[in-house]
Amino acid sequence: MPNDGPSLSSDAALVGWAVDGDPATAPISSLRGVLGQWAMIRASSGNRLEAAVDHLGGVPLYWSSHAGTVVISTNLPLLLSELGRPAEPHLPRVLEWLAWSFSDPQETLFAGVRIIPPGHGLVIDERGQRLERYWKLEARLENG
Numbered sequence: 001m002p003n004d005g006p007s008l009s010s011d012a013a014l015v016g017w018a019v020d021g022d023p024a025t026a027p028i029s030s031l032r033g034v035l036g037q038w039a040m041i042r043a044s045s046g047n048r049l050e051a052a053v054d055h056l057g058g059v060p061l062y063w064s065s066h067a068g069t070v071v072i073s074t075n076l077p078l079l080l081s082e083l084g085r086p087a088e089p090h091l092p093r094v095l096e097w098l099a100w101s102f103s104d105p106q107e108t109l110f111a112g113v114r115i116i117p118p119g120h121g122l123v124i125d126e127r128g129q130r131l132e133r134y135w136k137l138e139a140r141l142e143n144g
Contacts (some may be wrong), residue, residue, distance in 0.1 A: 005099055028121035029134045037082065041083050041118075048125040055135040057118030064113045072123055087113075106131070 011013040028050060031040075037058030041051045053061045054133050062079045063072045073079035076144040096102055097109060106114045116122050119135035 004144075028123065031121065031134050041072055046125070048123070050121055050123050051115050051116060052121035052134065053118060054117040058100045061116045062108065062113055063116065064120060065124070065129060066112060072122075076108070076113075079113065083112075087111075097140075 004138055031052055032055075032056070037054050037056070039051070039059040040054045040062040041049070041061075042050050049070060052065065053059055059074055060076075061072060061074055062076050063070065063085060065071075066083065066085065069084070071079055071081070071082050082109065088111045090107060090109055090113075093104075093107045093109055105117045108115055116131070120131045120133050123130055123132055
């Protein structure tokens with residue numbers, strides 16, 4: 001996988017990415033080297049918000065966008081309490097859950113509430129909302 005920026009390998013570097021990181025020089029793909037369980041949120045100038053989770057999804061990061069407001073939390077009950085509207089079930093996902101069939105890893109059991117998949121970052125800016133994958137498992141064959 002090509003290197004899209006500096007590799008981060010410590011908590012201090014991760015905090016630096018969140019606090020001082022410039023999306024132009026420290027894109028979400030630069031999180032590829034950070035190991036362990038974590039979730040990060042970064043607000044940048046120019047109305048850009050980025051949120052990402054570790055490559056195994058050890059820390060869930062839920063989010064919802066409604067009427068121009070974005071709510072992000074690692075705690076689902078807290079997020080639901082901050083929505084400003086009643087939490088309603090997302091019936092298609094509830095039916096999938098009951099049938100042990102999951103089609104979209106971003107969906108939750110609640111309407112309008114999503115989860116950032118492992119190894120991904122969420123970007124919200126003037127172009128809209130999108131997920132960016134920064135990590136994927138790569139198979140390597142060794143001679144031997």
